[in-house]
Amino acid sequence: MTPSDKPAQTPLEKGSLMVLLLAVTVALIWILLPFFGAILWSVVIALLFAPLQRRLRHKTRLGATPAALLTLLLVLLIGILPVVLITTALIDEVAGLYLRLQSGELNPLPYLRGLFDALPSSVVSLLQKIGLGDLRDLQVQLSSALAKTSQFLASQVYSWGQNTFGFATSVAITLYLSFFLIRDGQQIVAQISRAMPLAAAHKAELYEKFATVIRATVKGNLLVAAIQGLLGGLAFWFFDVRGALLWGVLMAFLSILPAVGASLVWAPVALYFLFTGAVWQGLALSAYGVLVIGMIDNLLRPILVGKDTRLPDYVIMITTLGGMAVFGLNGFVIGPVIAAMGFAVWHLFTQARTPQD
Incomplete structure (x- = not known):
């Protein structure tokens, strides 16, 4: 049967198909929402590195799959690995900052007193007018803020430790999707393009x-x-x-x-x-x-x-x-x-x- 021989759809059939298409699309978006970030960054990685994969195929005569794997390895080395190393060092520094705040080794109150004493009298008068001219009150507020900051830093370090598995899983999903998008991206784009009216x-x-x-x-x-x-x-x-x-x-x-x-x-x-x-x-x-x-x-x-x-x-x-x-x-x-x-x-x-x- 050629395309011209296909029976014409009735308005009811067209409407039913559109309702079904809308329902399936909404359901698909709903089940993919938990992986929104991984999907977004896999698309970003594919758009950035797919040209590199095509150049590798052209210059080395590699197949689509080996070229995509080599491209993904480069993504790991120049993108993912530096971020992981910096994040690890950052967690150590935040943990050290929390310990110094808790032990009293790092105490911003003397710095506040020095800063307050160095302010011009006009600035001090302005602070007094808006209720910030009393150094004792500021010290109390700063001490309270430091206590809350210490608790926040502790909770963040604990949260980062707890979420390590979730982060690793998200990275793995991103790289997995990136591989297929890098390898098959042109065919996927062509299929989406054909479906767009x-x-x-x-x-x-x-x-x-x-x-x-x-x-x-x-x-x-x-x-x-x-x-x-x-x-x-x-x-x-x-x-x-x-x-x-x-x-x-x-x-x-x-x-x-x-x-x-x-x-x-x-x-x-x-x-x-x-x-x-x-x-x-x-x-x-x-x-x-x-x-x-x-x-x-x-x-x-x-x-x-x-x-x-x-x-x-x-x-x-x-x-x-x-x-x-x-x-x-x-x-x-x-x-x-x-x-x-x-x-x-x-x-x-x-x-x-x-x-x-």
Whole structure:
């Protein structure tokens, strides 16, 4: 039977098929939700490294499966392994910080007194007006905050230890899915494309936009985060700030937020240096933060993210923040992707409504 010989579907059959399709799709999404993060990052890994797999096949004449396995090994060496090592070192540093807080070896109260005594009288008057001028009250509040911080750090270290198996399982699922997406990604994309009721040119444009935004967002943000975290951690180590690794990782994490991220860490430390009489350290850290750490964000992010996505900087920033507010850490990928796809769909819609000459 040729396609033209197929019997026409009745409206009831078409409606039933659509209801069934919707129900099955919702059920599939529901059962896959627990693995949302693993699926997302397997797609990201496939989009980033599938071109490498194709080049390996072309240059080494390897089959699809060996080339995909070799590509996955490279992902482990340059992506997963460094993250695991840094996370392990970070857990040790957080545990050490908790022990120093508990034993009293690390006591921020004298630093607070020195900072308070170094403040100009106008600032002290302003603090008194808003109820923060009493050093004893501040010490009580800080002691309470330190106690809560100690409890939080202890619970986090315990939680990390408890979740090691879950994290390892998630990584294993991600790598497992990545292998098949790297190896069979082109066939999977072709099948999805055939199922989409859109013109071929529109499908190609949407897929190109989706792939480009994910590659640019992940490569750009992760590269900027890694560089800013490394530079910030080295600066803190040079100025003998305790917990340089912890602060460097925190700067890398916060640098996902465009423009202001890393400065939320180094700027208060620079101000502390200035107020406590360590003028050259404060000025040097401020200059380093603005001219080196800040310029990395201002120079690299527009080149690596904005140029390829063709989205304005303010759109990238607000969709990154919104994505992280809704989806957590994964939102720094999902937010800009949704924005870019939205722009692309509106562009296609506008083109379809515009009369052609």
